[in-house]
Amino acid sequence: MQKPLLPLLLTLMALPVLADEPRIEAVTAVQSGTEWRFNVTLSHPDTGWNHYADGWRVLDMQGNELGLRVLGHPHVQEQPFTRSLSGVAIPTGTPQVQVQARCLVDGWGDALFVVDLK
16 A cells, blocks of 8 residues: 655655855965965855855864954855955964855855965
């Protein structure tokens, strides 16, 4: 005997819809004196003011935040896009940092982009 499809469909409809997290396409880091400037290129399927990539941050390798770039608007027609953050203090002798992106709806992404500091 075949089971009705309606309960299965209702269950599937109740599951959360997970969108793609922001993707870090590229990062450059340039030192200027004791501070660094980070240029981060992101892509994300922004749909407008209710769902867009709204920031990225620089972390040390232990996960401590060193700098935060807030993105104040969606980039629906500009994908991928690059934004910069200057004045990031990196402890002397730090060989690597990580960059993590955030989405307004889904929060911080799981992916960490490792950047070698030379």
